[in-house]
Amino acid sequence: MNITKTKLLLIMIIMCFVALVGCSRENENKLNLDDVLNALKSQNLELEPYGITGYPMKLNDVIPEVYSVKLPGSEENNNTEEFIHFYIFNSEKDRLKGAKEFNEITENTNPTTLPFLYEKENILLIYWSNSKDHPLMKEAIETASEQLNS
Incomplete structure (x- = not known):
């Protein structure tokens, strides 16, 4: 059960990182x-x-x-x-x-x-x-x- 929570947390961190990178690229083009x-x-x-x-x-x-x-x-x-x-x-x-x-x-x-x-x-x-x-x-x-x- 602990491994599943860790995987879920890791996926959430990766998704946040991708979102932040996407936002910073938008600002670069401004x-x-x-x-x-x-x-x-x-x-x-x-x-x-x-x-x-x-x-x-x-x-x-x-x-x-x-x-x-x-x-x-x-x-x-x-x-x-x-x-x-x-x-x-x-x-x-x-x-x-x-x-x-x-x-x-x-x-x-x-x-x-x-x-x-x-x-x-x-x-x-x-x-x-x-x-x-x-x-x-x-x-x-x-x-x-x-x-x-x-």
Whole structure:
């Protein structure tokens, strides 16, 4: 009888260990704002915290971090300034819900700036461009997103 209890205890310990390892792997894949900002800055983008003005779109209970962004050497006027909203979710599943919510909210709107969505693990990045056909930051953001795979 004693051997059975020992085996049961051993199985429970192994199951707890497997669960803990699984949880730690989930956290390893979690990105934070600094990870994304560093990847974008490596593409020579100038990012400035913009703060919260107006009512930024809350997605899946997350309020975005807002940054103004411009290419180096671009003239300093409001026409060249564009924005990136960074949504940092707790998980990839939450990010998927947030992106779905964004698409539902904006599907019947005609915004003056155009959103380009980039999704990576638990991060949703919405780049608000002044141009649909020639978004200034598209290539830099895509390259930075690929760097986050490393």
